[in-house]
Amino acid sequence: MEVSLSSATSRSCIYHSSPEPLRLERVKLPKWDRYLLSLSSTRRIGVLSAESNSLKILYCQKREAPVVAGRCIEEVYDALAERLVPTAAAMSNPNLKHIVGLAGPPGAGKSTLASEVVRRVNKLWPQKASSLDSQVTSPDIAAVLPMDGYHLYRSQLDAMENPKEAHARRGAPWTFNPELLLKSLKILRSQGSVYAPSFDHSVGDPVEDDIFVSIQNKVVIVEGNYLLLDNGVWKEIASMFDEKWFIEVDINKSMQRVLKRHIATGKPPDVAKWRIEYNDRPNAETIIESKKNADLIIKSIDF
Known part of the structure; x- marks a missing residue:
């Protein structure tokens, strides 16, 4: 399902897909993200949205994940944050966690989206949820856990059968430690807190308990x-998430972003x-x- 961002006063047509003939209904939609939230459990609805006197057709097929698309990236950040705050407010048990797995190819903007959504959730929390949960006083109701810290150490790559190939392919699934990530997620689930590794890009190795x-x-x-892979330990990792998000981006565009990143960090253009x-x-x-394993697809937008 693709949902476009529009004002609270936009008018749309909704059609319901069923064995019966299609029926068109004129409705005034509420704020788009709340509408998306109400549709997240039923993927049999398409939306026809009229904007600027032109009709934009937004559609879905049964069992497809909803798609979030916005006019600018800030709108996407805001909507995703507003999606998460009510879920956090509904948790009466302080040990409970709502864990979102956010995946996407290199250059999709995962780190930025995660940090921006978390920042907005923490900003919204005192305004919308503090009265609902007296046990939580910290503004940091949300946090980011990057997968980068679960890279194998360079010494572990050196010990492989083909160290040169291992270093050249660093970033491939087999150059991570998914067992350690799974262990961290299980501890987070069972104990409510966890120390996790970060990744020091200056030395190229994880930093334990950072x-x-x-x-x-x-x-x-x-x-x-690789959080949404469906093979090996990765499949068990994916099962730990309450929601599975995926940032969709044109692969050529994402590779251009990664190329710029490589050059900015000092790699010669030909090496990059x-x-x-x-x-x-x-x-x-x-x-x-x-x-295909995601619950929600987020359209990547240039910053």
């Missing part, structure tokens, strides 16, 4: 490339291009295949 997800963090966005074709693009293709 991130603390506290018992007060009711919403945790775990972001990383080689790495894209040898490692980043094959990884992205694998990640894009996991989009």
Whole structure:
């Protein structure tokens, strides 16, 4: 399902897909993100949205994940944050966590989206939810847990049968430690808090116990490339999430972003291009295949 962002006063047609003939109904939609929330459990509705005197057709098929698309990225951040706050407010048990798995190819904007949504959730929380939960006084109701910290150490790559290949393919699924990530998520579920590793890009290795997800963090966005894979340990990791989000982006656009990132960090252009074709693009293709496992698709928008 694709849902466009529009004002509270926009008018739309809704058609219901069923064995019966199609019926068109004129309605005034509420704010779009609340509307999306109400439709998240039923994926049999399409929306025809009229904007600027032109009709934009937005459609879905049964069992497809809803798609979030906005006129600007800030609207997407705001809507996703407003989606999460009521869920956090409904949790009376302080040990409970609502864990979101956010996946997408390199260059999709996962880290930025996760941090911006978390920042907005924390900003909204005192305004909308503090009266509903007297046990939580910290403004940090939400937190980000990046998958980057679960890279294998360089020394572990050195110990592989083909160290040169291992370093060249760093970032592929087999250069991570999914068992450790799964262990962290299980501890978070059972104990309500966990220490997790971060990743030091200056030295190229994880930093153990550098991130603390506290018992007060009711919403945790775990972001990383392979979180929605459906094979091996990754499949068990995906089962730990209450919601599974995927950022959809044109692969050529995402590779251009990664190329700029490589060059900005000091790689010569020819080396950066080689790495894209040898490692980043094959990884992205694998990640894009996991989009089918998402509950919510987020359209990537240029910043």
